[in-house]
Amino acid sequence: MKKIIVDNLKYRYPSAQELALKGISLEIEKGQFIGVIGPNGAGKSTLCQALVGLVPHFYHGAYGGSVVVGGLEVLKSEISALALKVGLVFQNPFTQVTGAKLTVYDEVAFGLENMGLDRAEMIERIDRALTLLDIYRYKDRNPFDLSGGQMQRLAIASIIAMKPQIIVLDEPTSQLDPQGSEEVFRAVDKLKSEGMTLVMVEHKIEKIAEYADKVALLSGGELVDFDRPIRVFSRPDLERFGVAAPVYTRICRDLKIKDEKTGLYPITLEGAVAAVGSLE
């Protein structure tokens, strides 16, 4: 079942001359985890905003083509209706946190308030999300008194607690410590196995290589490639689009060691270990 259908999407911000998205088409199946990569200015965040309807409903500007998420056509749907189907973790957590609530706990509750949940269900979801992101102990703290990474954890927890069918995450681990990032990827993997559909913009290429089902490579507002990670990261012209291949791939390429089965350079730690075999 298709959860996201983007058809020839074109978009220009009101203050801009150039299109930020120049005719993007892609389809995403239910229960998939899609990694979105590309250099700064490629249109990754704009695509995220288009999936949740902030483009065009909040930003306005020129819009063409169509986006259907969870069965709703974005252009014809209210942001509030879309929000029940698809959640967005913002690139900058400071812009996501509402400022309307005085505690971390209430900030997470805020998103759940209009969902018609009973109290017990609400409490259970909040506790679970805060625990998953390891910030339960800060539940009574003012969100703006958190460290950057803790704030980013809060932004992710707020969306996960809403349990939408689709979650879009825009560089959600940029301020997380290494174990925190790994935990977010594991959580994404688990949500996926429960049937959720996830789209994540990330510069942590090694993690995308390990976890994503497919990778969308954006550059200059165009979709350059949309394929399995091994395919995308094997492109010899990857660097031309402002993306470095995983370090494992770069090493194996320099050593001219390919994976025997696929005939391609490995993209993960396990793959590289198997291909290199042993040193000394």
Place this chain on the structure above:
Amino acid sequence: MNSSIVVEDLHFAYNKGEEVLKGISLVFDRRSTAIIGQNGAGKTTFAKLLKGLLKPDSGSISIKGIDTKNTTAAGLSRHIGLIFQNPNDQIFKSNVLDEVMFGPLNIMKEEKRARDLALGALEKVGLVNELEQNPYDLTLSQRKLIAIASVLAMDTEIVIFDEPTIAQDHRGKEMIKGIIRELVGMGKLVLTIMHDMDFVAETFERTIVFSQGQVALDGSTREVFTQEELLKKAGLERPHVTRLGAKLGCSHTFLTAEEFVSFAKKSDHRGG
């Protein structure tokens, strides 16, 4: 040697009874230095204390012989520059050039010179074509670069970067690496807070690990990344290439892909 930053038994709490920094003693020298550690470990708090934006509860910080307790952040600003983790906390002007000129103008009161410094800094971060833009119409990665340029324009002897590579793509990261190396080459004291272990391994001589308000490890970057267990306890991981070497059973702690490749080529040779 007369070190520019000496920290002795530093304690700090935002709220009584919840100490965030629990006795930090460090002397910084001219080695390029990274500070790494779990979210909430106290890295940003430490940077704000060095900059004089917060005052120690006890212990002391001396910046070029000046005790931060006896001066204001403004008084320190010609010596020490801090690039904030969140650029929105730092940027307040409505055009890029004004923002970057603000600092230098404030210390030297000389428009022409301040403008030159600002343009030079914006050149370094690749934003000279955005002078008239409102920073809030730019993307997060660009705002972060504006924040960096603002501090570079001050030409301070001490520069602290708080997570400079947030939101940067591959090219942006390489550019920031170049800027850090250049500042170190100029003899400045550069401290960088960072979660990107590969970047740390490739760039810094000395690495300090913060854990729950204390210094858990401090040494050459290679020594620090040898300590797998301690790093794990501190919420960290080793760089990708270090893990690859370890998985392959190699006793050497690799810090860069280049190191690994040249080692592998040599050992291949020996093997025949």
